[in-house]
Amino acid sequence: MSVRFLAAFALACWLPVAALAQGFGGLGTTSEGYAVPSPDGTISFPADHAAHPDYRIEWWYVTANMTGPDGTPYGLQWTLFRSAFRPDGKPGSQFWMGHAAVTTPDKHFVAERRARGGIGQADVDVEPFNAFIDDWALKADEGRDIDRVSMAASGADFAFYVKLIAQGPLVLQGINGYSRKSESGTASYYYSQPAYALKGTLKLPSGDVAVTGSAWLDREWSSQPLSGGQRGWDWFSLSFEDGHKMMAFQLREAEGKSFTSATWITPQGDPTPIDNGELQLEPLAISDVGGRDVPTSWRLRLPSRDVDVTVEALNTQAWMATSIPYWEGPVTVSGNRKGRGYLEMTGYDRPDG
Amino acid sequence: MLIDAQNIHKSFATQDGPLPVLRGVDLQLDKGETLALTGESGSGKSTLLYLIAGLDSVDDGTISVAGRQVHGLDDQGRAELRRETVGIVFQQFNLIPSLTVGDNLTFHARLAGRENEAWTAELAERLGLTDFLRRYPEQLSGGQQQRVAIGRALAGRPKVVLADEPTGNLDEETGEQVAQLLLDLVRDTGAGLLVVTHSLRLANRLNKRVHLANGKLA
């Protein structure tokens, strides 16, 4: 999620280099004029599936682990980012960006779309739910809500069309959807659908692949994503074979410190927030990704839930060479629990990216 | 034998056909010897000097200067001869107008790679040029210019000095002085001297004298 924050941020300022030089043009530390998440806030559906233009940044983020007919594992990502230029909440003050990717064991396909708000090129409707940018869409099926959606995206050399059917309830992250991001109190609103069943087709240069699998939706919006000194983010969404799921992240701070957070989700979809410090993350292997050093293998421990696992990238080269670059790809889980999931890492672009 | 010219023939092309100037001339000059070559205007005495100097080539005959064959040399070879073996003094001085007196004085020696500062200074001193070294030739009188030319010819200590009417452009008194300087310096360097002149006074001061008439020496 740090990635997401960073991404959205950089989008908002857009000038990655100039922006960094000026501390994100001052935007990174202040949220003046924008609404700010509050611990007392409540999340309600379907209204909160829509955009919250009075908050600065927001996303609709789907990742999926899939298997082809021959047992080959695949991963996909479909993301719609919203970022406000101005806190006036007007459609014309919104900037939209889509990221899509398909990861195979040896290939990684990426595409990006950008649009301004207010002209109909990108938006999120509710009733019926439809999040779209250009021809990419995450759209509720006829007569259904977010529990049953079709998802499509395409790039120069790939495309995918999949159907998602929720297998459980929506999960509020943090405390009733209020997810803290630092000791100093920065936070976001955050909910997920961690249990979609997926079925569909990947169009790859080698041909069409029928896939089945599971997908995970994250919804998050905020105005004050990073506190000063936070440099990057390692975020995990893991589905274990016994039906438990876990969302876990650490925000890396200076001098090797970090802020950690996690949510333990039962097979029935009941979440338990895990406090800062309980989650232990340790990089096991560093990969050379286009000249960058990226930790693509991790040891992840959560003693209270008897979790001690190794998380390994399916394809270490899952680099998102988009306007704001980051690493995002499917992972496999081994150790005392087995499973699969997704890993997102930011702040590994050189030197300060 | 410094100069040994045998049976020299030379003629010039004119509108009425070739005009023979030299018809079988023999001329010898020994080491330390001074020789006057006299003759009427147009008798070919300057031509003979130029042939010996390697400025022109013979039609027939042989010339050796300080042991070097001159006849049959190409331009390069003749240039080398003029540079290294002979020193020439002209009636017209032929100084390089854009170089100072000092530079003119050492020019030939430098060409030959034989520049000798002490000797140059002595030459300047004896030629009375010490005060004029930084001037340009056009700022000097004729006698002074000819003294520069004599100095230039001797600065490289050539084995042979050739002079073509060296006093021809000077008044009698100046000519006398310049001739004396030339003779003194040649004697001191031990070079051989061949002077073309129509001045009997000058001719009489040399060891030997030959007269050119009708293309032959008498």
Place this chain on the structure above:
Amino acid sequence: MRGFQSALSALLSHWRRRPGQFVTLVLGLSLATALWTAVQAINSEARSSYDRAANQVAGADRATLEKADGGAISMGDFVRLRRAGWLVTTVLEGRLQRGRVIIRIVGIDPLTSSAGPLNFEGGSAETPYEIQDFIGQNGLALAAPETIAELDGVPNLPRLIPQEGLPPRTLTVDIAAAQALLQRPDAVSRLVLLDPQPVGAAPLGDIAPDLTRVEPQTGQDLARLTDSFHLNLTAFGLLTFAVGLFIVHGTIGLAFEQRRVMFRTLRVLGVSLKQLVVALVVELAALAVLAGTVGVLLGSVLATLLLPNVADTLRDLYGAQVSGSLGWRADWWASGIAIALLGTAIAAAGSLWRIRSMPILASAQPRAWAMVSSKTLVMQAVSGFVFLGLAAVLLGLASGIVAAFIIIALVLVGSALLLPPLANRLLDFGQSLARRAGAGATAQWFWADTRQQIPGLSLALMALLLALAANIGVGTMVGSFRTTFVGWLDQRLAAEFYVNARDGQQGEKLKIWLQTRTDAVLPIVETEATLDGRKGAIFGVANHATYRDNWPLLERTPQVWDEVARGEGLLVNEQFARRSGLSLGDEISAAGLPPTPIAGVYSDYGNPAPQVMVGLSKFSALFPNIPQQRFGVRVPPERVEALKNEISAEFGIEERSMIDQSAIKDLSLSVFERTFRVTDALNVLTLAVAGFAIFTSLLTLATMRVPQLAPVWALGLTQRRLAALELARTAILALVTVVLAVPVGLALAWLLLAVLNVEAFGWRIPMQVFVGDWLRLGLLALLAALLAAAIPARRMAAMAPADLVKVFSHER
């Protein structure tokens, strides 16, 4: 080696003693190189601008989608295509008038255009900006720094941020800002197809059947279009270089002559011929590199001064965007040095050859190199006539721009060669006149001696002739062009003012409203069309006396306007007719236009593209989708202002959408003047170079004049009188040259107007003669020659008698 060094230092010592000569040589060569380099630099800059234009974000190098009927695309169309999976981006282009300044606006969507040259890292530390400052109606504008300087003080513009590499006089803004600035809400000029398109989008025809795909116009096309202009400049550069070469030839000749004694002495002292020649070559090469460097520097300054005008010209004539500031390029640096070396080699070849063949014992006195036998004069005359004859043959047989240039070159060289024999003839005639008139001995000597100077001055006089002819020729062309153009503007802009409605709907209302309040409302409608393979336009023309009375027709059928009104005939512009070899009665067709015979040909200056005009009703029938938005309005001139106010009040049409005739005329004339300012500047410089050539030649001669004049002085003429005669002699030679330059100049003008312009632009302009200009030019040339002669003459007058006497005492 030692001999070589000594020889070289002796050779170089000459320049230390004659710094004036050194400066003349370097300056002459520098000037020649400078003119050449300036032209090269301008061409090189322009060409790189075309390449840059091809890479513009506006997508000149990409295929685009445009409305088949030429109308505007809407943002809705854009979104529809994007939502259907097509990767397209919007471009809205237009012109904005602010006072007298016209600015090109390019609106883009930075979010959907693939990267492009836009740099959102900001202009500078003082003006940091971010993408959100760019996007939106009130977004900032990016512009080249020189554009920003140019627009200083112009009101009602967005905040301007400098960015290198953007086209000149152009603001790059967000699409929304462009729509606001141009008052074209929701409008898009074209959609640029991005590369690569994603997999699986629906066919274009299913999504947007009214859009057609237009393949990119490449930078190469633009380059080809402007080739003729650059060819023109290059020819000018070569001409001036040739003139400059005369100077170099003169000074090198002088330097060689003055050093003949030294060359001989060096050889006598034992420097071999080879060493001497090599030393001379090294010396000349060093001089050439030095002069070339100075020349390139001068040239770049010159180019910097001229480039803005060239840029304007190219834009106005061809719509080519050329940066007004000069880049630093290795190619024209190298070409400048190379041309200096080449020029020196050409100029020195003869002198070097003479050194090679100079016998060591030849008289060391400066040879009378100026004395050229009558045989040479005959040879010059013969070759001059051969050149002119060749030109005449080519004129009859060949066509094309290159042929036109060759003809011009032949005429100029031939005329220059004919100058010495002709001048000789004229002076011979003067001499016999003087004799017959019983003139005194002095007069007789004067004529004979003047004649004798011709060979020595012939190169300088040839240079002067070429410069004068170029002046007269180009002056006549520009003058003819201007006269014709002004008259043509009067005819063509018959309506008192022109108004643009926002859209077709408003246009309809405006038309009806105007009809009752004015003498006539003449709709102006047009659509782009491909005419005989070239991009052009079809216009609709109203059936009205304004056109019948004024429209500048070059050829016409007797009932031309009736035929056009009935749709039975059409008009084509001159360039279309010439390029495609069309004449009255030929049938023209294009997409949407059925074959229709030509009823008339009209002149259409300042536009290289083909045009067709059909009757308005026929146009409406053929292109029903093109609304009537622009109108020419006929009203008494004194009513114009009031009417504008009324229109403004009634329709809310802004002042900038109403242009009166006089404003257009002013604008057109200023475009025209700029077009030829470059030519003017080069003209003046060429003349200056020629004057310099005369000066150096006279100086050269002066050193040899003393022995020629001394006997006359000894026989009883005063020095003062001799000096005066020297001046008179120069004046007469200059005058002869001026007189002979006039016909050459006129021939050149005719070739430019009737051959080159037709080939390059497609227009033929009737030639007009400006005698006053010749007189002025003649006086100028005379003055230049007299000035050049003044220094040697003064030296003559002030020379100490002793120096004159020396001639006798020194002579052998």
